[in-house]
Amino acid sequence: MPWSRFDSNYEAPAGARDITYCAAIREAIDQAMCLDPRVFCIGLDADDKFGVFGSMSNLTHPERVLGTPISENAMTGVALGAALSGMRPIHVHLRNDFLLVAMDQIANYVAKWQDMFDHQVKVPLVIRSIIGRGWGCGAQHSQSLHGLFAQIPGLKVVMPSSPYDVKGLMLSAVKDDSPVLFLEHRWLYKNTGNVPEAMYTLPIGKAATLRRGGSLTVVATSLAAIHALKACEQQELDVDLIDPRTIKPLDLDTILASVHRTGRLLVVDYDFPFAGFASEVVAAVCERAHESLRQPPQRLCFPDRGMPSSGRLERAYYPTPERIGELMRQMILGSSIDADSFVN
Amino acid sequence: MPWSRFDSNYEAPAGARDITYCAAIREAIDQAMCLDPRVFCIGLDADDKFGVFGSMSNLTHPERVLGTPISENAMTGVALGAALSGMRPIHVHLRNDFLLVAMDQIANYVAKWQDMFDHQVKVPLVIRSIIGRGWGCGAQHSQSLHGLFAQIPGLKVVMPSSPYDVKGLMLSAVKDDSPVLFLEHRWLYKNTGNVPEAMYTLPIGKAATLRRGGSLTVVATSLAAIHALKACEQQELDVDLIDPRTIKPLDLDTILASVHRTGRLLVVDYDFPFAGFASEVVAAVCERAHESLRQPPQRLCFPDRGMPSSGRLERAYYPTPERIGELMRQMILGSSIDADSFVN
Amino acid sequence: MDRKATLKREDGLWMLRRMRLIRQTSERIARLYPTNVMETPVHLCIGQEAVSVGLCRHLRDADKMFLGHRTHGPALAKGLPLPKLMAELYGRTTGCSHAFGGSMHLIDLEHGLPGSSAIIGGSIALGCGAALAAQLGKNDYVGVSYFGDAATNAGVFYESMNFAALRKLPVLFLCEDNGYSNVMPKSAHSAHDIVSVARQFMTTLQADGTDVLSVYEHTGEAVAQLRRGEGPVFLHCATKRWMKHQGHEACDIVDNGIDRERDCPIRKLEAFLLKSRLITPAELAQIEQAVEAEIDAAIQFAESSPFPDPSLLEVS
Amino acid sequence: MDRKATLKREDGLWMLRRMRLIRQTSERIARLYPTNVMETPVHLCIGQEAVSVGLCRHLRDADKMFLGHRTHGPALAKGLPLPKLMAELYGRTTGCSHAFGGSMHLIDLEHGLPGSSAIIGGSIALGCGAALAAQLGKNDYVGVSYFGDAATNAGVFYESMNFAALRKLPVLFLCEDNGYSNVMPKSAHSAHDIVSVARQFMTTLQADGTDVLSVYEHTGEAVAQLRRGEGPVFLHCATKRWMKHQGHEACDIVDNGIDRERDCPIRKLEAFLLKSRLITPAELAQIEQAVEAEIDAAIQFAESSPFPDPSLLEVS
Numbered sequence A, B: 001m002p003w004s005r006f007d008s009n010y011e012a013p014a015g016a017r018d019i020t021y022c023a024a025i026r027e028a029i030d031q032a033m034c035l036d037p038r039v040f041c042i043g044l045d046a047d048d049k050f051g052v053f054g055s056m057s058n059l060t061h062p063e064r065v066l067g068t069p070i071s072e073n074a075m076t077g078v079a080l081g082a083a084l085s086g087m088r089p090i091h092v093h094l095r096n097d098f099l100l101v102a103m104d105q106i107a108n109y110v111a112k113w114q115d116m117f118d119h120q121v122k123v124p125l126v127i128r129s130i131i132g133r134g135w136g137c138g139a140q141h142s143q144s145l146h147g148l149f150a151q152i153p154g155l156k157v158v159m160p161s162s163p164y165d166v167k168g169l170m171l172s173a174v175k176d177d178s179p180v181l182f183l184e185h186r187w188l189y190k191n192t193g194n195v196p197e198a199m200y201t202l203p204i205g206k207a208a209t210l211r212r213g214g215s216l217t218v219v220a221t222s223l224a225a226i227h228a229l230k231a232c233e234q235q236e237l238d239v240d241l242i243d244p245r246t247i248k249p250l251d252l253d254t255i256l257a258s259v260h261r262t263g264r265l266l267v268v269d270y271d272f273p274f275a276g277f278a279s280e281v282v283a284a285v286c287e288r289a290h291e292s293l294r295q296p297p298q299r300l301c302f303p304d305r306g307m308p309s310s311g312r313l314e315r316a317y318y319p320t321p322e323r324i325g326e327l328m329r330q331m332i333l334g335s336s337i338d339a340d341s342f343v344n
Numbered sequence C, D: 001m002d003r004k005a006t007l008k009r010e011d012g013l014w015m016l017r018r019m020r021l022i023r024q025t026s027e028r029i030a031r032l033y034p035t036n037v038m039e040t041p042v043h044l045c046i047g048q049e050a051v052s053v054g055l056c057r058h059l060r061d062a063d064k065m066f067l068g069h070r071t072h073g074p075a076l077a078k079g080l081p082l083p084k085l086m087a088e089l090y091g092r093t094t095g096c097s098h099a100f101g102g103s104m105h106l107i108d109l110e111h112g113l114p115g116s117s118a119i120i121g122g123s124i125a126l127g128c129g130a131a132l133a134a135q136l137g138k139n140d141y142v143g144v145s146y147f148g149d150a151a152t153n154a155g156v157f158y159e160s161m162n163f164a165a166l167r168k169l170p171v172l173f174l175c176e177d178n179g180y181s182n183v184m185p186k187s188a189h190s191a192h193d194i195v196s197v198a199r200q201f202m203t204t205l206q207a208d209g210t211d212v213l214s215v216y217e218h219t220g221e222a223v224a225q226l227r228r229g230e231g232p233v234f235l236h237c238a239t240k241r242w243m244k245h246q247g248h249e250a251c252d253i254v255d256n257g258i259d260r261e262r263d264c265p266i267r268k269l270e271a272f273l274l275k276s277r278l279i280t281p282a283e284l285a286q287i288e289q290a291v292e293a294e295i296d297a298a299i300q301f302a303e304s305s306p307f308p309d310p311s312l313l314e315v316s
Ligand SMILES: Cc1ncc(C[n+]2csc(CCOP(=O)(O)OP(=O)(O)O)c2C)c(N)n1
Pocket: A044, A070, A072, A098, A101, C069, C070, C118, C119, C120, C121, C147, C148, C149, C150, C151, C152, C178, C179, C180, C181, C182, C245
């Protein structure tokens, strides 16, 4: 089994090259495909000249990159059938909104197959999807559906924020014998960071602490984590910023340890607010660290409605580093925020 | 507009007939169809001799009951197109697991249509689905997906527990100009209760208090509410039992008022635990009533895995009145429960 | 068919005007697009105007048409006022979707456009739903599902055809086949002949989608069948996409087989009208100018319209 | 075809034994079902045995077959050991799915059964995935998607056919057409002829699904094409469902056109084998008895197997 020679290591090393988030994904996929002939990529427009926003350009094994018709549901079943037959497919989608077309396969088939047969079979299937937003794409092309998919037992949901994480976690996802939903925010693609050239994996289910502080625990993933980090830096806030990296399984231990220290919790989640990932984090923390919380926990999410198109409305719809910073500051000052803006 | 002559009234009257939950649904649908020729029913096996478990048997207008092929996704689009053209369809599914096949239409189309066009159009569409479980139906035929659908902005999610509620809320759902997902637990079908013969509506978004008490607030819907009630009665517990009836929009005011009095919260939700309805209730309460909570809130949900088939496993998978009662009693006694059994 | 004998001048002029409206509007959008005044993706219809215009000459306001992502052409053809389109692209409250929809989500209830969708395939079912509403309500409007060649890859297309055929719904399946799904040619996305498959379910017709008179003729036949209650029709229109899938640039696919002289639906119609003496060269120029003026006014309207207030997003 | 000349005794006996295994097992299940020892829905295959058995005589263990909800027949035909089926129906840990699957979710990796699904339609795509794995890995197994007539109403069927045809996948689309979706007849669920539609995508063959030799013959042709790498095949088998859709009772649809004498695949094969002198009446009786004994043993095994421990549900 070619995958066994990896070490698990989740501390970003120093001294490696700086490459983009996009290049880190590409490198992980290329290395996985070179290492293991069972790995192949499939997806609508996966094989075209755009190379999935560059994340699959010039791969060493183009013969294992398969384009498909607009048939996301059946293609997910095809990927599953191939995974059950010993392959390790990476099924890629240009926008996560299209995953809803494949929901029957994802939720009824992919996620349940192992449970239904008491884990006699492996389902080494990665479903990659890019989260996009902005430029008036509107309600059907701007969602971030990690909260929806995290509800479904049997799916791991990974959404890395840095080039280092995205490479290590992509390799872990491909190596994993259970289905992994891998979500990449388009706005992270050009970010650069330190990424070793050699293959490495990062554990699925282990958070990263992006900033240490003592007054407020902030939980945020993907683009939200980067925005929160920016807000902390801009406003020099004493924040313990945790990026769970994999939202399911969730590294609750790291979050709880932080809340026990800070006594305050804010979850910034770029997703719908009702029964989403932020709800889960708040609920799980309150169940386990009620006594530690000095003030009510808070969530910052999208408004509970579909995305508007006009730039003016888009810019108001999505949280910004400024809004995150403002909320963090208020929480640290202990002032109470009207929670009613988060839930209808 | 034939619907305007209703009064909103949500107190169960005395003296009316006792009929079953199933008969109450049937009566509501039949009355709606008689009142308004724009109301029609559509769905796989909607027109067969079984009459959707009896809930649509012998309707007055069988010519407005349309069977369909196994094409849940397109049929949802057909229902939406008809709703946008002035009809008031009731799209029915024998099991809510099949809704996942129609997820693109439900989440990308039905739920978003009004938001995308700034509510210039009405979408008077009811999606009815029965929640089933037991008898070894397994992971694909035993889900309760209200938490998943409640995440999606633009959908109302209604799941009544009593014959009185189910009739009034079904009429409200059909009367509503926005999409309503209406979930009926199969195990409630034979329950009987007081139901007026005349048409009446109940407000969508208004909880019912099933039992008054001062020591613990329990939030539970549908079958879970009935089980919780049974547990309270069996063990004579001092519980304030709230059945939100419509899980979205959620009547948070009623829940908060109760928590302020009792200082304790338990949510019993017959659904997956991660980022589900129970998470939302706990999170929303903690944000708003942190100071009132005397001890950590708790959730009782399914294990975070697909449903098993064997009767032995099924009976362990689903919470029971006994398990609910036990947990309520422990919470009232103030003992701490290991929360780690709810989230993986 | 002797087209000259049958085509009425008013029909010819109407179609010419609408095609010019779509063409010139699209060209103007392409010119303005790089300046970022329109914050929304645009899927232009240059070269494809004949399809929507030939179709819509036979449709009434009451007929309900559902669109996908490539909306501008068919929406204008069906009757969406240009200022409302422009204001929507400019993200203004006076847009047809009040700035909530953008380019891919246009609506105009008055003109039988109950909305459009950017998720490929699904809106095919909505046209069937409109037709079902017509049938159940004994109304005489028809439903139109308007979609591209690649949308037929989605399962919902077949499910919709089957249901429409089972119920003999008055719905037109209008396939605007430009031979591509983004840069993927039809040969890569369909193993079969789309029309032959559709023929298993319903009457099929085929028109030359670069020739508005061909589309007009076949749509006439199709819509007549629908209005007679004889069940659904699939109308295939082979056409050519002159632009890239999205944005303001010309299509750069090598060997795309496009000859802008030969394939231009507007030139074709103009030549025919001139030859048939249904129009004069002066009138042609006049139409072109009138359309330009209309576009100027629409842009003026859009630019001077207010942006939406962010408070509109508040959820009660 | 002169069947006598070509059918080998060992093939005939194998098919007879498997059909009897399915038939007698199903009958036993029907007898036991009302006693509630099997807490799981059952979709029996009585009358339909010829389809799965004629097919599976041509399949190898390495060939991967994906099933829907009506699993018992095809699973036994493919090689699932009877005790593992019975124990699964009895909800015991020794069941093929360790008591987690029940009647609709059977698995047997050793015999090329990677699982089955109760959501109609979707598993058609999985067979294509197995075929893709074979193609990419240069393995010589084939994929089989086994489904009913009504499963073809689901969009995923068309999407799968298109993809299989585009990639020339070695996958067999096996349509077991019993004419019904629960109590809905085919005329109500399909406006079209299923085979004619499939023919637009790939080679189609049609067998008499009440005659195992007909299925055997056509499957032979189909599987040979797959193994030669010539692309997918759709094999239609018209058959009859003697039972209700689910449960232990006989089908009560009026005018269901079933004549249990005339339509019985087992009688047909027995008559043929006797006439061809490939078998003796004594051997027939012996097979029947051996199968009964096998069933007794399987039930004995199931009944004496342990129930699963609820702690198995704990999520780490
Ligand atoms: C379900 C889904 N998958 C993928 C896409 C991305 N996408 C947008 S347009 C398009 C091509 C559509 O081609 P066609 O239907 O022929 O219409 P055309 O653009 O040629 O007019 C694709 C793949 C989408 N919008 N929806």
